[in-house]
Amino acid sequence: MQLKNSRRVLLPVAALAAFGLVLSGCASDSGSGGDSSAPAGPGDAGTADGVVTVYGTIVDTEAELLEKSWADWEKANNIDIQYEGSKEFETQIAIRAQGGNAPDLGIFPQPGLFSDMVSRDYIQPAPDGVASNVKDGWSEDWASYATVDGTLFGAPLMASVKGFIWYSPAQFKEWGVEVPTTWDEMMTLTKTIQAKTGKPPWCAGFGSDAATGWPGTDWVEDLVLRQAGPETYDKWVKHEIPFTDPAIADAFNSVGDxxxxxxxxxxxxxxxxxxxxxxxGDVARVMGDGSCALTHQASFFDGFLQDPKNGNATVGPDADIWAFITPSVKAGGTAVTGGGEIVAAFSNDADTAKVQEYLSSADWANSRVALGGVLSANKGLDPANASSPILQESIKILQDPNTTFRFDASDLMPGIVGAGSFWTGMVDWINGKPTDEVLKTIDASWPSE
Known part of the structure; x- marks a missing residue:
């Protein structure tokens, strides 16, 4: 699940199915760009008119900050960037592309959706300037999410780091415990805190309206990556191994511990x-008042902790609440999961290419991050520009060349699984359904080729 710093649109399965039906009819539609040799789809195929339209899922205050991040660049380059945010982006982008009303640039929160649009010839290959920025500023892992069949079609934008374990430094000191460096040490920590307090150490909330269950998928994804490794994780995402594979069952069982x-x-x-x-989000309240010792949540959680309605807890190494990354099986593991967006072009005119190039640059990353609330994995980002200690820590993790980063698995899976049966499967599992039955049900929902 992606919120605040990494945004997943939360669609019910029926909407995702409708989206698939829309896309199935898109490939044969001709574009309206005026160049019959251009890839199928709408958009300006070659006219630079000083206006570039951008469409994405970023709304409300964060949309205002997004527009502020490029305001000075707009004036300096005499290009009017017109942004439109929508919570219905995932369904509407297909409808708009089919109907000849696509934006010049789309900000895709899911690589799977981005790749699907590429496969239907709606997305333009990345211009040379964008390709150069991606090569210089982004890791191979990140570049791969904007690449389809060996061709770069987009560029990463913002990012989030998942898998943080949040805790109280003061409580750790009181209990005489330390941050664990392995999964076994974390289980020992759990037992120790329970023994010292006589209360459950952990709290968790899977509730999220129609998307209830997504925090559980984040837990499982962390364990698959840390226990089975990136190769198995990649095979799982592509369904080269099923949900019923022992590696996935092991991850569920470890989370169940x-x-x-x-x-x-x-x-x-x-x-x-x-x-x-x-x-x-309610978990922030019990973390803030000290009745919960440990919880698992992404980098955006600091915003919930600092919300006055949750107790206005401070976040930092020596503050009320701090966090460490879910430890790997072996000490020193550097694998993390996370999310982000891909910026892709429906148009290939010079103005669109110029804006896409700017959004893929370290200059834009520093401009946006300095405004607060988000982070980027761009190597040229100065961590000091981040607005909070946890975002600064996240940037260091993302920029570390030894970090193995993997995009949120459910965002890479077909929507009917990643935003459907996987979420509901987590709910069933918490309610007591056996692991093997849950895994069989999820796997059976994977769409046939």
């Missing part, structure tokens, strides 16, 4: 089943 144990959850809320009824 915490989330399915009544001695370990659900601090401040109730029993194991209360995880499903607890809104994920």
């Amino acid at each position: 915490i989330l399915l144990q009544t001695d370990y959850v659900n601090a401040g809320f109730g029993d194991v089943k209360s995880i499903n009824s607890t809104p994920f």
